Amino acid sequence: xxxxxxxxxxxxxxxxxxxxxxxxxxxxxxxxxxxxxxxxxxxxxxxxxxxxxxxxxxxxxxxxxxxxxxxxxxxxxxxxxxxxxxxxxxxxxxxxxxxxxxxxxxxxxxxxxxxxxxxxxxxxxxxxxxxxxxxxxxxxxxxxxxxxxxxxxxxxxxxxxxxxxxxxxxxxxxxxxxxxxxxxxxxxxxxxxxxxxxxxxxxxxxxxxxxxxxxxxxxxxxxxxxxxxxxxxxxxxxxxxxxxxxxxxxxxxxxxxxxxxxxxxxxxxxxxxxxxxxxxxxxxxxxxxxxxxxxxxxxxxxxxxxxxxxxxxxxxx
Amino acid sequence: xxxxxxxxxxxxxxxxxxxxxxxxxxxxxxxxxxxxxxxxxxxxxxxxxxxxxxxxxxxxxxxxxxxxxxxxxxxxxxxxxxxxxxxxxxxxxxxxxxxxxxxxxxxxxxxxxxxxxxxxxxxxxxxxxxxxxxxxxxxxxxxxxxxxxxxxxxxxxxxxxxxxxxxxxxxxxxxxxxxxxxxxxxxxxxxxxxxxxxxxxxxxxxxxxxxxxxxxxxxxxxxxxxxxxxxxxxxxxxxxxxxxxxxxxxxxxxxxxxxxxxxxxxxxxxxxxxxxxxxxxxxxxxxxxxxxxxxxxxxxxxxxxxxxxxxxxxxxx
Numbered sequence: 001x002x003x004x005x006x007x008x009x010x011x012x013x014x015x016x017x018x019x020x021x022x023x024x025x026x027x028x029x030x031x032x033x034x035x036x037x038x039x040x041x042x043x044x045x046x047x048x049x050x051x052x053x054x055x056x057x058x059x060x061x062x063x064x065x066x067x068x069x070x071x072x073x074x075x076x077x078x079x080x081x082x083x084x085x086x087x088x089x090x091x092x093x094x095x096x097x098x099x100x101x102x103x104x105x106x107x108x109x110x111x112x113x114x115x116x117x118x119x120x121x122x123x124x125x126x127x128x129x130x131x132x133x134x135x136x137x138x139x140x141x142x143x144x145x146x147x148x149x150x151x152x153x154x155x156x157x158x159x160x161x162x163x164x165x166x167x168x169x170x171x172x173x174x175x176x177x178x179x180x181x182x183x184x185x186x187x188x189x190x191x192x193x194x195x196x197x198x199x200x201x202x203x204x205x206x207x208x209x210x211x212x213x214x215x216x217x218x219x220x221x222x223x224x225x226x227x228x229x230x231x232x233x234x235x236x237x238x239x240x241x242x243x244x245x246x247x248x249x250x251x252x253x254x255x256x257x258x259x260x261x262x263x264x265x266x267x268x269x270x271x272x273x274x275x276x277x278x279x280x281x282x283x284x285x286x287x288x289x290x291x292x293x294x295x296x297x298x299x300x301x302x303x304x305x306x307x308x309x310x311x312x313x314x315x316x317x
Numbered sequence: 318x319x320x321x322x323x324x325x326x327x328x329x330x331x332x333x334x335x336x337x338x339x340x341x342x343x344x345x346x347x348x349x350x351x352x353x354x355x356x357x358x359x360x361x362x363x364x365x366x367x368x369x370x371x372x373x374x375x376x377x378x379x380x381x382x383x384x385x386x387x388x389x390x391x392x393x394x395x396x397x398x399x400x401x402x403x404x405x406x407x408x409x410x411x412x413x414x415x416x417x418x419x420x421x422x423x424x425x426x427x428x429x430x431x432x433x434x435x436x437x438x439x440x441x442x443x444x445x446x447x448x449x450x451x452x453x454x455x456x457x458x459x460x461x462x463x464x465x466x467x468x469x470x471x472x473x474x475x476x477x478x479x480x481x482x483x484x485x486x487x488x489x490x491x492x493x494x495x496x497x498x499x500x501x502x503x504x505x506x507x508x509x510x511x512x513x514x515x516x517x518x519x520x521x522x523x524x525x526x527x528x529x530x531x532x533x534x535x536x537x538x539x540x541x542x543x544x545x546x547x548x549x550x551x552x553x554x555x556x557x558x559x560x561x562x563x564x565x566x567x568x569x570x571x572x573x574x575x576x577x578x579x580x581x582x583x584x585x586x587x588x589x590x591x592x593x594x595x596x597x598x599x600x601x602x603x604x605x606x607x608x609x610x611x612x613x614x615x616x617x618x619x620x621x622x623x624x625x626x627x628x629x630x631x632x633x634x
Contacts, residue, residue, distance in 0.1 A: 005632065129542055130541065130542045130610070131543075148478060150475075150476040158467075158542055158543070158607055159465060159466065159467040159476035159477065159478065159496075159607060160478040161465060161467055161476065161477040161478050161503065161506065161608075162467045162497040162606070162607035162608045163607075165502050165608075166542045166608075166610050166611060169611075180478030181478070183482065185482050185509055186482065186510070188509035189478065189506040189510050190478075190506070192505035192509055192632055193502050194502060224447065225446055225447045225479070225483045226446055226447075226474065257574045289479070290476060290479035290480075291478075291482075291483075293447070293479075293483050294482060294483060294486075315322065
């Protein structure tokens, strides 16, 4: 078997050692989705669960972190959305609550890096290009998650296949891959490209521990390979979601030259909540990746993780 | 070593057996680029070289095929661009000239399949979705090339990472992967996803046997991870190329609601030739994939292929 690769996956894995986890898998920090229950479910299964801070204020996030501590004694992390208006306060709360791992998205965490590193927190920025990856490494990142545009939610331009080897050649910190990974084949593939861990979002949408509306889960379970679309390119904030009434009307409005970017920006607000909490097909933005077509059964986080890694191990053995 | 995967790559490889080649690698059929010299260079190196019929008429293609026969006694193929006005003509010429392998792009080859199969030709359609892949298999495809949107030239929506496993689950014919593959890591990765061969375009642009203008080769050699862009989405014919004066002005015009789709269509004509033959940065469309950032040296086709497969073998050994 390929010693270098399998050793990286099953022994002396950089992410397992860095984060104190059993399997090198990180659950994506998904707004309105990644809460204490899902994070605890993934962490209890041996992966790294994440609570999405999204636009929570400090006390809301503190309550979610304390709830997660009651549900697991395994390591879990928080995903900080750097565009959040409450970023300064949540940046302090994670220190006060003794969170050990942070992933960051939608920007440059440089402003908070010194205080987080000072507190002994492992900071793992999500990146979508070589230049940003190098910048994050210089800023003190403990590791990186390079995310391809096949992923759900806010995306970049590079695909996982093109991004991972180019980032792997450019940085020395451990690298995780995200985007297009929902089974053991995807894990084995990105390890070949130079990653030592995976971040998975879409498949965890249908985890038993994931509390989103059943309409959302059914939407993912029924999705085929061409079920997703990208909106928001016009305003420079592309987002991948399942094709729906909402995405269709958003595209139509987005392509209307008489509509201002400000008006388009407003359209999105509330759409994530409407999908996750209400399962509302008309008002909801159901974020998911292109790999949704491979996701066809609800399972516990434990079954998902064990199934993925047993297949990856089989491919590499 | 992973027996199933390595056996597939180095012994009893479906593509090597089907096409009578030494390495399971197909050179992309690139308009104005993939001529007799490049095809013969790749075939002599043990891969499958392809002549791009693009918009050649029957006699132009016949001359190129006969030229290739003089340059190699190894198997080579022809890529048929199904939107070509001369498609009916070239479809007959490949039979008359005894071509053994065809790849098809930009449409549905069903109309020609019976006569090609009757002539004993192996037909390998390029596909970008599960539904089209199943359609092609039903039509009699000998194998399939599933191409992700990180590839250069005309592209679909799905990325290689998302497309390959979903197509692999849907068809039984041998599957090759294209898009984002320029080194041994990419080969090993797509084999993990279920492919048994690769199609490579961008890296062969800088092959010694590739006769494109040196400006084009230098453009590829200098490209970084974010050097490509996609134009043509508005007219439903997205194309990936290196960012250039041409792509920038094309985008500007494309985003002008006062410009008609017909006018946009006209813009593209001649741009491929201007890039490949004249190296014209103002008028040329320099097609290349997102993996161009990994391509940084000119080599013979033989050195490219041997370097790629020796790395893939190392990863899988």
